[in-house]
Amino acid sequence: MRRKKAKTSSKKTVAHADAPEDRGEVLDLASAADLLKVSKPTFYRWLAQDKIKGFKAGGQWRFYKRDLEAFLRAEEPSALHIDADALRAAVTKARKSKGLKPIEWPEAETAEESTVIGTVHTLITDAIEARASDIHFDNNVDEMLVRYRIDGVLNEVMSLPRDVALPLVSRLKLMGDMDIAERRLPQNGRIIVEHQGREYDIRVTTVPAVYGESAISRILDQSSILIGLDKLGMSESTRKRFESVLHDPNGLVIVTGPAGSGRTTTLYSSLNLLNSPKLKIVTVEDPVEYRLRNVMQVHVNRKAGLRAAAAMRTFMRADPDIVMVGDLRDLETAEGCISAAMTGHRVLTAMLPLDAPSVVTRLIDMGLEPFLVSASLNAVLAQRLMRRVCPKCRERYDPSPDGLRRLQAETDLDITQAEFQRGKGCRECRHTGYRGRTSVFELLEVDDSIRELIARPASTAEIQAAAIEAGMTTLLKDGVEKAMQGITTIEEVMRVLSYHPKEDADDQK
Ligand SMILES: [Zn+2]
Incomplete structure (x- = not known):
């Protein structure tokens, strides 16, 4: 509503602006379609669906510009041109099929409003209860598809009538304090939701796509991030060695793995372990995902020009003991991390390579001097969910013997x-x-023999062989051990690590 006053000043034909009949500038169909940035067929369809209000003058369609602008802003409840009954029915049916209780629709001025508010609220709370990490709202030609990501895999939740896409996304934007009128640029917002005594931080991203705006909501559970290193599934011996590396007062520790491999949880759990009023901890993140007590957290905004490397230079003056850099992706940031690690600081960061030895090679490929990497790196922890x-x-089963034979050879475990x-x-x-x-x-713990290999610099394979010799458990071996304990399955281990034992087994013959 706040912008409405300014917009109505665009009257040119009427001399007396306060005339009661004045509704502002009138546009013909071509200019109206142009203003809404849609093709004429789409415009006609919206008109037929009563989404856009116009009037006929001399057999020609005419439109008040301010009506169209209000439509663009979707600010009036009357602009919710949806079939509330159809939406309620779709939501109720989809939830009923999953055995969920009926919704109590919230009170609102109109049935449409109540339906939209209730639907968004329900989709969020259902997602939390299903332990989803993300909610995806995607537009297709004829539907809005809602999916939850649960345990890393997308699940279809419901298909909603296409005409609810705009009001649903607008509702998310409103809750996320985003600009409802802006539909042509991606936006980010944040919603705090309390559900059954727990606080959830929901990051909303809207993306303009061909069939209209899509939205992705990431659900961050503040209480699940600080679960502690002992609850991440680390074996006792790995955890003890990792904790001792974290307590080293200087040097670089890198957590690595593809996006969505749980690196952030490990970094936060590590900081939480080290967090004490006696230590100054600063973080440089893009974005800050969780708030930590006693920690100076800085949000790096690439768009605003505050890059990790520049932010780090500033923070080193804040005299930190521990620095956490959310993501190491460029040479400048890498140099910043190394120089901090070499000047008596503990530095924690995350990278993308798939295994620990590859991180060493990646750092050198970025342009760092091998002797600097060798001198500053303390450990690399690779991980996957x-x-x-x-x-x-659960039930007992026998995986295919072919795969097992190969895994046995590769991991040195008695799988049989x-x-x-x-x-x-x-x-x-x-x-x-x-x-x-x-x-x-x-x-991968960097001991003297590994330091020597890095400085040379040796190949990834040589570093890996030396590390295994020194007692490193590979991701594959750790996964197979977890399958042997019945925690996960051999198939899941092979899926996550993209391991194909059959082809390899043939090579061996
Ligand atoms: Zn089950």
Whole structure:
């Protein structure tokens, strides 16, 4: 509403602006379609669907400019041209099929408003209860598809009538304090939701796509991030060694893995372990995902020109003991991390390579001097998230012997005696056989012999061989061990690590 006053000043034909009949500038159909940035067929369709109000003058369509602007802003409840009954029916049916209780629709001025508010609220709380990490709202030609990402995999939740897309996304934008009128640029917003006594931080991103705006909502559970290193699924020996590396007063520790591999949780859990009023901790993040007590957190905004490297230079003057850089992706940031690590600071950061030894090679490929990497790097922890076998429907099974033989050779584990488990599929796990996730880890500790190899610089394979010799458990071995304990399945280990034992087994013959 706030911008309405300014817009109505665009009257040119009427001399007396306060004339009661004055509704402002009138446009013909071509200019109206132009203003809304849509093709004429789309415009006619909206007109036929009564989304746009116009009037006929001399057999020609005419439109008040301010009506069209209000439509663009979608600010009036009357602009919610949706079939509330159809939307309620779609939501109710989809939830009923999953055995969920009926919704109590909230009170609002109109049935349309109540339906939109109730639908968005329900989709968010259902997602939280389903332990979803993200909600995706995507437009297709004839529907708006809602999906939840649960345990790393997308699940279709419901298909809604296409005409609700605009009001639903607008509602998310309103809750996220975003600009409702802006539909041609991506936007980011934040919604805090309280559900059953817990606070959830929801990051909303809207993206303009061909069939209209899509929205993705990431659900961050503030209480799940600081779960502690002991609850991440690290083996006892890896955790002890990792904690001792974290307590080293200077040097660089890197957590690595592709996006969505749980690196952020590990970094935060590490900081939480070290967090004490006796230490000054600063973080440089893009964006700041979770708030930590006693920690100076800085949000790096690439668009605003505050880059990680520049931010780091500033913070080193704040005399930190521990620096956490959310993401190491360029040479400048890497140099900043190394120089901080070499001047008596503990530096934690995350990278993208798939395994620990590859991080060393990647740093050198970025342009860092091998002797600097060798002198500053203390450890690299590679990780992946894997789905856990559902506790409600687990059963013994025998994986294919071909795959096992190869895995046995590769991991040096006595696989033949293990009792493998899998989920049959039940309601608890939505018939996937999996519920919840755990992590697998590979910790490369940089000892004197590895330092020598890095300085040379040796190849990734040589570093890996030396590390395994010194006792490093690879991601594969850690995964297979977890499968042998019945925590996950061999198939899940191979899926997550993109491991194809059959082809390899043929090579061996
Ligand atoms: Zn189950």
